[in-house]
Amino acid sequence: MNTAPSRVATVLVSEGPALSGDSGGTRLATALLAGSPRVAPVGPQACRVDARGWDRRGGETVLVRTLRGATLSAGFTGAWAGVANAAVVADAAAMLAKQLDGQRPNVSSLPVDIVYEEASIIVAPGTGPAFLSPLPLSFLPLSYEMRETLRALGFRRIGELAVRDRNELEARFGPAGVQAHRWACAEDVRAFRSLVADELPESSLELDGAAVTLEPLLFVLRHLLHRVCSDLLRVGRCASRLSLELRLDGSTTTQRAKVLPARATRREDLLYDLCRAALERAVDTNGCLAAPVSGIELRVEETAPPGARQGDLFTGDWRDPMAAAAALSRLRARLGEEAVAWPHPRAIHRPESRNRWRPAASVETPEEDRARSDPSPGTARIVSADGTIESTLHLLPDPVEVDIWASEGCPRELRDRTGRRSLLVTEGPERLSGDWWKDPYRREYFRACTEEGELLWLYREWRGRGKGKVAKWWLHGFYD
Amino acid sequence: MRRSAAIVQLERQIEQIESKPRGPGGSVPTGVSSLDTLLPGGGLPRGQVVEWLGPRSSGKTTLLRATFATLRATGESIALIDPARSLYAPDWTSLIVGEGRFWVIRPPDPAEAVWCADLILRSGAFGAVALLASTHTVAADGVDPLLRRAVTIRLQRLAEEANAVFLTVGHVPLAALRLSFRAGRVESVQKAFGPFLSSVRPIWVRVGKRGAVEVPLLCPVSPSWGPEPARDRKGPAT
Numbered sequence: 001m002n003t004a005p006s007r008v009a010t011v012l013v014s015e016g017p018a019l020s021g022d023s024g025g026t027r028l029a030t031a032l033l034a035g036s037p038r039v040a041p042v043g044p045q046a047c048r049v050d051a052r053g054w055d056r057r058g059g060e061t062v063l064v065r066t067l068r069g070a071t072l073s074a075g076f077t078g079a080w081a082g083v084a085n086a087a088v089v090a091d092a093a094a095m096l097a098k099q100l101d102g103q104r105p106n107v108s109s110l111p112v113d114i115v116y117e118e119a120s121i122i123v124a125p126g127t128g129p130a131f132l133s134p135l136p137l138s139f140l141p142l143s144y145e146m147r148e149t150l151r152a153l154g155f156r157r158i159g160e161l162a163v164r165d166r167n168e169l170e171a172r173f174g175p176a177g178v179q180a181h182r183w184a185c186a187e188d189v190r191a192f193r194s195l196v197a198d199e200l201p202e203s204s205l206e207l208d209g210a211a212v213t214l215e216p217l218l219f220v221l222r223h224l225l226h227r228v229c230s231d232l233l234r235v236g237r238c239a240s241r242l243s244l245e246l247r248l249d250g251s252t253t254t255q256r257a258k259v260l261p262a263r264a265t266r267r268e269d270l271l272y273d274l275c276r277a278a279l280e281r282a283v284d285t286n287g288c289l290a291a292p293v294s295g296i297e298l299r300v301e302e303t304a305p306p307g308a309r310q311g312d313l314f315t316g317d318w319r320d321p322m323a324a325a326a327a328l329s330r331l332r333a334r335l336g337e338e339a340v341a342w343p344h345p346r347a348i349h350r351p352e353s354r355n356r357w358r359p360a361a362s363v364e365t366p367e368e369d370r371a372r373s374d375p376s377p378g379t380a381r382i383v384s385a386d387g388t389i390e391s392t393l394h395l396l397p398d399p400v401e402v403d404i405w406a407s408e409g410c411p412r413e414l415r416d417r418t419g420r421r422s423l424l425v426t427e428g429p430e431r432l433s434g435d436w437w438k439d440p441y442r443r444e445y446f447r448a449c450t451e452e453g454e455l456l457w458l459y460r461e462w463r464g465r466g467k468g469k470v471a472k473w474w475l476h477g478f479y480d
Numbered sequence: 481m482r483r484s485a486a487i488v489q490l491e492r493q494i495e496q497i498e499s500k501p502r503g504p505g506g507s508v509p510t511g512v513s514s515l516d517t518l519l520p521g522g523g524l525p526r527g528q529v530v531e532w533l534g535p536r537s538s539g540k541t542t543l544l545r546a547t548f549a550t551l552r553a554t555g556e557s558i559a560l561i562d563p564a565r566s567l568y569a570p571d572w573t574s575l576i577v578g579e580g581r582f583w584v585i586r587p588p589d590p591a592e593a594v595w596c597a598d599l600i601l602r603s604g605a606f607g608a609v610a611l612l613a614s615t616h617t618v619a620a621d622g623v624d625p626l627l628r629r630a631v632t633i634r635l636q637r638l639a640e641e642a643n644a645v646f647l648t649v650g651h652v653p654l655a656a657l658r659l660s661f662r663a664g665r666v667e668s669v670q671k672a673f674g675p676f677l678s679s680v681r682p683i684w685v686r687v688g689k690r691g692a693v694e695v696p697l698l699c700p701v702s703p704s705w706g707p708e709p710a711r712d713r714k715g716p717a718t
Contacts, residue, residue, distance in 0.1 A: 453663030
């Protein structure tokens with residue numbers, strides 16, 4: 001994290017067909033993401049963008065060219081930009097550029113150092129007050145009453161207001177007077193955050209109207225991702241963890257969601273699917289968000305170097321591990337973290353507690369499992385040298401209570417919803433007990449084969465003590 | 481200008497690749513040699529849906545695990561979709577170690593199972609995919625409503641494009657190749673191995689239609705609760 005001096009660009013666009021409809025402002029904002037990762041609409045025809053960092057990317061002339069180019073490409077017929085240290089100065093510069101409308105000003109006649117480039121004005125750092133000074137009051141975002149009152153008092157230029165004593169204005173106009181004086185002095189707290197994580201790409205956008213459905217957020221998300229992935233590409237990194245933050249309208253609270261690709265990636269389509277799945281969890285059955293959203297921020301929290309593997313032209317069965325990562329990520333995003341799993345049994349005797357699956361968080365085989373591996377353990381354990389194969393158990397998620405007729409302690413007939421079944425051969429009991437200190441259990445397990453050849457895993461469990469002791473039979477699983 | 485020998489060799493290799501027929505091909509051994517000899521191509525065909533059909537306890541999952549263990553040793557990625565969430569984790573730990581990659585997909589809703597299979601096959605990154613049946617979704621006629629003909633055709637096409645083995649375990653999707661499983665009758669067990677099941681029990685696998693040869697497999701049933709040795713949390717004695 002480093003502290004960067006504030007630098008803001010304001011972009012104004014002309015009215016036209018591109019602005020028509022509710023999505024015009026959003027379209028302008030998303031187009032401007034081409035020039036900056038942080039964009040905030042400030043009106044139906046204006047957006048403010050964070051202009052820091054362009055000194056390392058060709059200078060602010062390149063920035064204004066980029067912003068104008070993106071705006072015109074998005075279908076807007078005219079675009080003007082202003083860049084300055086304070087938002088109020090940038091706004092004024094953009095308005096001046098629009099008034100000039102392509103007529104190059106006589107720079108030498110101006111009292112300050114500005115650059116006129118592509119219908120845009122760049123105000124040098126530290127010259128904001130001097131730039132504002134000759135401009136009329138209409139270049140400040142004052143209320144109608146304040147502007148008319150100041151005019152009635154004889155104020156015409158911003159500089160005339162700036163030279164007055166701030167306390168005097170406060171005594172006459174209150175907080176509004178102080179604010180007007182601050183703006184006249186090019187002091188503006190409306191800036192983007194001063195702390196920039198220059199190593200971890202991020203992108204955010206304030207919506208011009210609060211979104212209540214997912215659709216506008218998904219539209220914006222594509223542009224945010226394009227921006228973030230471009231930044232990742234530029235620095236040669238991939239995202240291994242991202243966070244998606246929704247700013248709720250009229251509230252300081254936010255909703256956050258983590259996005260964890262199975263493998264570090266900068267593929268836009270994959271990350272879009274994962275982010276989309278994360279957003280879809282925030283909507284109800286009617287497709288509406290729980291609360292209106294006024295802004296969205298996408299932040300890369302952790303990066304990793306690209307882990308591409310070398311393919312082999314001469315082996316036709318080579319498979320792309322990134323494609324596997326993408327598929328597993330989509331499964332996890334839609335079905336939940338637990339849905340893609342590795343077996344991870346616990347060292348506990350009780351079968352349902354022993355049967356544990358852990359989320360497969362990555363596509364790589366876990367190192368701890370590699371450490372336990374031998375050259376071909378799976379084959380050795382499952383198929384023995386004489387060709388016999390160990391049977392596989394299916395454990396019912398919840399044991400099913402069954403009615404058993406037993407003789408000499410062994411189950412002989414099973415009755416359940418499907419009818420009666422004779423248990424021709426049984427083996428057992430295998431006694432299992434434990435957990436006396438928290439949840440005691442005492443069971444007798446039997447393997448029983450039905451007439452149809454089904455091999456069932458049954459147990460009898462006692463509950464209670466003394467004369468109140470009751471035994472019940474349960475079907476816990478079957479072999480297949 | 482004289483071209484280097486390396487370029488000439490490369491050209492030959494490219495010609496060899498181009499001369500090979502494109503499309504799905506090859507087969508995957510099941511790990512049971514007697515069964516492989518019956519299968520066309522010496523194993524389960526790639527790029528094709530294979531029915532893995534039989535009643536409960538007929539050995540479907542047992543042979544599936546053996547096949548996956550064999551396949552895993554070749555380094556292929558494997559996915560097993562378990563919509564019923566009934567697989568017992570200790571039985572499958574040996575498949576996550578070593579070269580191959582193995583994942584179990586446990587969708588919270590069984591109805592999502594086909595979507596999972598579609599997505600996994602579509603990625604083209606998996607050498608084998610198995611879709612287990614969910615007891616909740618199989619209809620009275622034995623045909624899984626999730627695997628109707630149109631769905632099966634789509635999955636068949638995806639398996640072909642991915643050149644992957646796609647096994648539908650317990651479903652009836654009307655695939656070209658069917659492996660029918662049958663559990664050993666109790667009489668057979670008693671006759672061959674005595675009154676108890678603790679030793680071995682046979683299962684039979686039939687390949688294709690009538691007239692195929694049955695293959696007996698011996699499956700010892702072992703207790704499934706032997707705990708792994710717990711780690712000693714105490715440090716070494718000093």
